[in-house]
Amino acid sequence: MPSDRRNMAKATGRYMQEIRDIVKAGLSRRELLRMGLVSGSSGLLALYGMRHFKPYWGHAQLLANELELHSPPNTPFVDRLPIPQEVQQTQLNPRPTKAANTNAAEAARPDHQYWKDFGGSDTAPGFTGVQYEIFERAVEYDFYPDIDGVDPSTIWTFCDDPRQNPTGPLRINAYYGQPAVVRIHNNLPKQNNGFGINQTSTHLHNGHNASESDGDPTHFYDAGHFKDYHYPNVRAGFASTHPTSTLNKHTVRGDVRETMSFLWFHDHRFDFTAQNVYKGLVGLYTLFSDDIQLDTGDETTGLGLPSGAYDIPMVFADKVFDPTTGELFFDLFNIDGILGDKYTVNGKIQPYLYVERRKYRFRLLNGGPSRVYEFFLSNGKPFFQLSNDGNLLPRTLQRQSIRLGVAERVDVIVDFSNATKGDKIYLQNRLEQVDGRGPTGKIIAPTNIVEFRVGDAAQDNSKIPDTLLALPDRRPTVRSRRWDFGRSGGEWVINGELFDPDVIRAFPRQNTAELWTFTGGNGWQHPVHIHFEEFQILSRNGKAVPVDEIARKDMIRIGDSAVGTENTGEAQIFFQFRDFLGDYPMHCHNIVHEDHSMMVRFEIVP
Amino acid sequence: MHRRAVLGTLIGATLGSATLVPRHSSSGSTTEKPVTHPAADRRRSRFPNVPLRTHEHQEVRFYDDLIKDKTVLINFMYTACQGACPLTTATLVQVQHALGERVGRDIFMYSISVDPEHDTPEELRKYATRFEVQPGWLFLTGTQADIAQIRAGFGDNPRLEASQSNHLSVIRLGIEPLERWAGCPTWSTPQTIIRYLSWIEPNGPRPDGANLRIMRN
Numbered sequence: 001m002p003s004d005r006r007n008m009a010k011a012t013g014r015y016m017q018e019i020r021d022i023v024k025a026g027l028s029r030r031e032l033l034r035m036g037l038v039s040g041s042s043g044l045l046a047l048y049g050m051r052h053f054k055p056y057w058g059h060a061q062l063l064a065n066e067l068e069l070h071s072p073p074n075t076p077f078v079d080r081l082p083i084p085q086e087v088q089q090t091q092l093n094p095r096p097t098k099a100a101n102t103n104a105a106e107a108a109r110p111d112h113q114y115w116k117d118f119g120g121s122d123t124a125p126g127f128t129g130v131q132y133e134i135f136e137r138a139v140e141y142d143f144y145p146d147i148d149g150v151d152p153s154t155i156w157t158f159c160d161d162p163r164q165n166p167t168g169p170l171r172i173n174a175y176y177g178q179p180a181v182v183r184i185h186n187n188l189p190k191q192n193n194g195f196g197i198n199q200t201s202t203h204l205h206n207g208h209n210a211s212e213s214d215g216d217p218t219h220f221y222d223a224g225h226f227k228d229y230h231y232p233n234v235r236a237g238f239a240s241t242h243p244t245s246t247l248n249k250h251t252v253r254g255d256v257r258e259t260m261s262f263l264w265f266h267d268h269r270f271d272f273t274a275q276n277v278y279k280g281l282v283g284l285y286t287l288f289s290d291d292i293q294l295d296t297g298d299e300t301t302g303l304g305l306p307s308g309a310y311d312i313p314m315v316f317a318d319k320v321f322d323p324t325t326g327e328l329f330f331d332l333f334n335i336d337g338i339l340g341d342k343y344t345v346n347g348k349i350q351p352y353l354y355v356e357r358r359k360y361r362f363r364l365l366n367g368g369p370s371r372v373y374e375f376f377l378s379n380g381k382p383f384f385q386l387s388n389d390g391n392l393l394p395r396t397l398q399r400q401s402i403r404l405g406v407a408e409r410v411d412v413i414v415d416f417s418n419a420t421k422g423d424k425i426y427l428q429n430r431l432e433q434v435d436g437r438g439p440t441g442k443i444i445a446p447t448n449i450v451e452f453r454v455g456d457a458a459q460d461n462s463k464i465p466d467t468l469l470a471l472p473d474r475r476p477t478v479r480s481r482r483w484d485f486g487r488s489g490g491e492w493v494i495n496g497e498l499f500d501p502d503v504i505r506a507f508p509r510q511n512t513a514e515l516w517t518f519t520g521g522n523g524w525q526h527p528v529h530i531h532f533e534e535f536q537i538l539s540r541n542g543k544a545v546p547v548d549e550i551a552r553k554d555m556i557r558i559g560d561s562a563v564g565t566e567n568t569g570e571a572q573i574f575f576q577f578r579d580f581l582g583d584y585p586m587h588c589h590n591i592v593h594e595d596h597s598m599m600v601r602f603e604i605v606p
Numbered sequence: 607m608h609r610r611a612v613l614g615t616l617i618g619a620t621l622g623s624a625t626l627v628p629r630h631s632s633s634g635s636t637t638e639k640p641v642t643h644p645a646a647d648r649r650r651s652r653f654p655n656v657p658l659r660t661h662e663h664q665e666v667r668f669y670d671d672l673i674k675d676k677t678v679l680i681n682f683m684y685t686a687c688q689g690a691c692p693l694t695t696a697t698l699v700q701v702q703h704a705l706g707e708r709v710g711r712d713i714f715m716y717s718i719s720v721d722p723e724h725d726t727p728e729e730l731r732k733y734a735t736r737f738e739v740q741p742g743w744l745f746l747t748g749t750q751a752d753i754a755q756i757r758a759g760f761g762d763n764p765r766l767e768a769s770q771s772n773h774l775s776v777i778r779l780g781i782e783p784l785e786r787w788a789g790c791p792t793w794s795t796p797q798t799i800i801r802y803l804s805w806i807e808p809n810g811p812r813p814d815g816a817n818l819r820i821m822r823n
Contacts, residue, residue: 190784190808191645191784192784192785192786193645193785194645194785195785195787197786197806199805218813219813220812220813221812222808222812270805271788271789271802272788325644327644331761332652332785332787333759333761333778333787334761488775498791498793498794500794500795500798501798501801501813502798597791
C-alpha cells in the first residue's frame with residue numbers, strides 16, 4: 001500500500017518533469033501525439049481518476065499521498081488580452097412579440113410586462129427598440145498560447161453569429177432610454193465533453209427586469225429553442241417611487257440615483273450554473289447613461305470617464321486543465337468550491353495588454369467559480385475606484401487594492417501617464433486562498449495576472465471626477481426579515497431549509513422597502529446575491545461599513561474573511577421591490593454552493 | 607540536439623500501465639493520432655471500478671456493472687444510522703414506487719454503505735427487506751479501502767466517521783453516458799427528486815415556464 005503510493009508518486013513526478021522538459025525543448029504536444037509518444041487521454045487520468053487536483057479540491061491531500069496534479073504549464077504574457085467584442089444591432093426575424101412565440105420555437109414564458117411602455121406594440125414592426133441576436137454554441141478554443149502546445153478545449157459561449165466564432169467575450173453596449181430585446185438561441189450540443197448541460201436560462205446580472213426576462217434558474221430551455229429577453233433599460237422606481245427624476249437638467253423615468261453602469265450576463269440553469277458558467281457562458285453588458293450626461297461612453301461629455309478603446313472590461317476566471325490532454329476540467333463532485341491554478345482574463349491565461357500613457361477605465365469582473373481576488377498594481381500605484389457591483393459610488397475612492405468576490409464588479413481608473421515607455425506593470429492578485437471555501441484573508445506574495453506593456457503617450461480627454469452619483473434616498477421599511485446562510489448535513493441551507501422549486505419563501509409587496517439581515521460564517525464565506533434591485537448595506541455587526549461598501553450593491557460577502565480577515569457575522573441591508581411583479585431568487589454566488597441548494601425564491605405580489 | 611536528448615529520456619521513462627509508451631510507427635510514417643477514446647476514458651476515470659457486493663449477494667464492479675451507460679440515483683447510508691438514513695431510505699422507497707417499472711430498466715438506484723465493516727450483504731438484505739425495497743435498487747458494500755475510494759470519488763472525505771459523513775444527505779443524480787451529474791438534498795420530497803432527474807433527461811418534462819402568477823402587467 002504505502003510503497004505503491006510512493007512508487008506512483010515517483011512515477012507521477014517523473015512524468016510531470018517530462019512534461020516540463022517537453023515544453024522547454026519546444027516539442028509540442030501535437031508533435032508528440034504524431035510520434036505516438038503521448039497517448040492522449042489515458043495516463044494520469046487512467047491511473048488516478050480525476051480527484052487529485054490539489055489546487056482546487058480540499059480533499060486531495062486526504063489520501064495521504066504526494067500527488068499534486070497541475071494544469072499543464074503555461075508561458076505567461078505571450079497572448080494578448082482579448083478585447084470584448086461589441087454585439088451589433090440587428091432586426092430580429094421573426095419579430096419579437098409580447099407573448100412567447102412558441103410556434104417558432106421560443107421557449108414558453110409569461111407575456112412581457114410593460115411591453116408597450118418599452119418599445120413593444122401589437123402591430124408591426126412589433127418592437128421598435130434595439131434588437132440583438134445571440135447564439136449559445138460550442139466552440140474550439142485555445143486558452144494556452146500556441147508555444148505551449150496544448151490542445152484547444154471545447155467551450156460553450158455566447159456568439160453573435162451562428163457560425164463564426166467571437167474574438168473575445170461578447171459585450172452589449174446598452175443605453176438608458178433605449179429598450180432592447182436580446183434573442184438568445186440555445187444551439188448547444190448534447191455531448192458535453194465531461195461537464196455542463198445544454199439547457200440554459202440567461203440572467204442579466206443585475207438588471208432591473210421583469211421576472212420572465214430575468215433568467216431564473218428554473219426557467220431554462222432546451223437546445224433548439226430561443227428566448228427573447230426584454231430589457232427596458234429603465235431605472236428602478238419608474239412605476240412607483242420616481243415616475244421621473246432629474247439630473248444635470250435632464251428629466252428621465254425612474255430614479256436617476258439608481259443608474260447602473262456595469263452588468264454581466266451568464267447562464268443560470270438550475271443546479272448547473274457553476275458548470276455552464278465555467279464552460280464559458282459569460283458576457284458583458286455595459287449600460288450608458290448619456291440621457292442624463294452621466295456615464296456617457298464619451299470621455300468628452302458627462303463625467304468624462306475614459307471611453308471607447310480605453311474602456312476595457314476584464315473577466316477573471318481561474319481554471320483547471322487536464323495535465324495530459326490540456327482539456328478544460330471541472331470536478332463534478334466538489335461541493336466545497338473550486339480553485340483553478342490557471343488565471344484566465346477574457347479567456348486567455350495571463351495575457352498582456354499594450355497601454356498608452358494615459359488613463360484607462362478597467363471594468364473588473366470576477367467570473368468565479370470560487371476564488372476571491374485582491375488586486376494590486378505592481379508599481380504600487382493606486383486604483384481609482386468608480387463603482388461597486390457596477391454601480392457608480394457617491395465619490396471616487398483612491399485604493400491601494402481592490403477585493404473582488406465572485407460575481408462582483410468594480411470599475412477602476414488606472415493612470416499610466418507617469419509610466420515610462422517600455423515599462424511592464426502587472427495587475428496582481430495577492431489574496432491567499434487554499435480551498436474553495438473562501439480566502440484565508442492573508443495577503444501573500446503576488447501572482448501576476450495581466451501584464452501592461454507601456455507604450456507611447458496619447459491624447460487623453462478623460463477625467464477622474466471627484467463626485468460621481470449620490471445614493472438613493474432610503475424611505476421607511478415596512479417589514480424586516482432574517483436570513484441565515486449555513487450548512488446542514490453536507491447541504492447548504494438558508495434558514496435551515498433546502499431550496500424547493502415549488503416553495504416561495506417570502507411575498508414582499510410591490511413597491512415597498514424591507515430591512516433584511518444576513519448571518520453566516522463558521523468557516524465559510526458566502527457572496528450573497530439578490531436579483532432584481534440594488535440594495536444598500538446599512539451595517540455589519542452593528543457597525544458602519546467600510547467606505548467602499550457605502551454603495552448600491554447586489555452582492556454582499558458574509559461570513560469569514562468577508563471584510564479583512566474577520567468574521568463579519570451579521571449584515572443588514574435596505575432592499576426594495578419596485579415596479580415589476582413575479583418571482584426572483586436570492587442565492588449564494590459561490591456558484592458551487594448555489595448549485596447545492598443555497599437559494600430561496602421570493603415573489604413580489606401586488 | 608536538445609530535442610533528441612529529451613526524446614531519449616522519454617523513451618526511458620515508462621509508467622507501466624499507461625502513457626509515454628513509444629509507438630512503432632510504420633515506415634510510411636503517418637501523421638494520424640493514436641486511437642484514443644477520450645470520452646470513454648474520462649468517463650471511466652471518474653469512478654473507481656472496485657468490486658462490491660450487493661444485498662442480493664452478487665459480486666459487481668462499480669463502474670462497469672453499475673454506472674457505465676446508465677441513469678442512476680446514488681445515496682450513501684449505513685444500517686445502524688438513527689438519523690438521516692432511515693428518512694432518506696423511506697423517501698427513496700417512495701421515489702422507487704413513483705418511478706415504477708423504470709427502476710431496474712432504465713433508471714438504477716444504489717445505496718452505498720459508508721460502514722462496510724458492519725454492513726455485510728446480509729445486513730443490507732435485512733435492511734432492504736425492512737423497507738420493502740423492490741428490484742432495481744441495490745444496497746452495496748465492500749472493503750474499507752474500496753468504499754473509501756468511492757466516497758472520495760464523490761467528494762466525500764472518507765476519513766470522516768460514517769455518522770459524520772456529509773454525504774448522508776445528498777443524492778447524486780446522473781446520466782452517465784451524457785456526463786450529466788446533479789445533486790439533490792435527500793430531504794427533498796420524492797416528487798422534487800424525480801423532477802430534478804427528469805429535468806436533466808433529454809426528453810423529460812420541464813418546469814412550466816409560463817406558469818407564473820403574474821397578477822397584472
